[in-house]
Amino acid sequence: MQLLEFSYILLIYLAFVNVLTLFLMWGDKRKAKKKERRIAEATLLLLAFFGGALGLFVGMFKYRHKTLKRSFQAVAIIGLVSSLVIYWIALKILTFGPVPII
DSSP states (O other): OHHHHHHHHHHHHHHHHHHHHHHHHHHHHHHHTTTOOOOHHHHHHHHHIIIHHHHHHHHHTTTTOOOSSSSHHHHHHHHHHHHHHHHHHHHHHHSOOOOOOO
């Protein structure tokens, strides 16, 4: 696979996982208001760990959802660190080519 193809796939993945996480935050807030069955916190946090932390935090503050739940916020911050590592690796790949693993 060429680097250019991989770069596009990586960008599409990161955009997709963040939009998906944002959409799920919106859906969970909507379900909470209607007192319906909710989306599991583990699902939201797992997406944050795999690159969707920006979508998670935008959803938290845009929809004012789970902003008072400290345990959720603590794990979300750890997910943000994980996502930032993914974003850093993606940036390095997009600008300099594959990153050697030490």
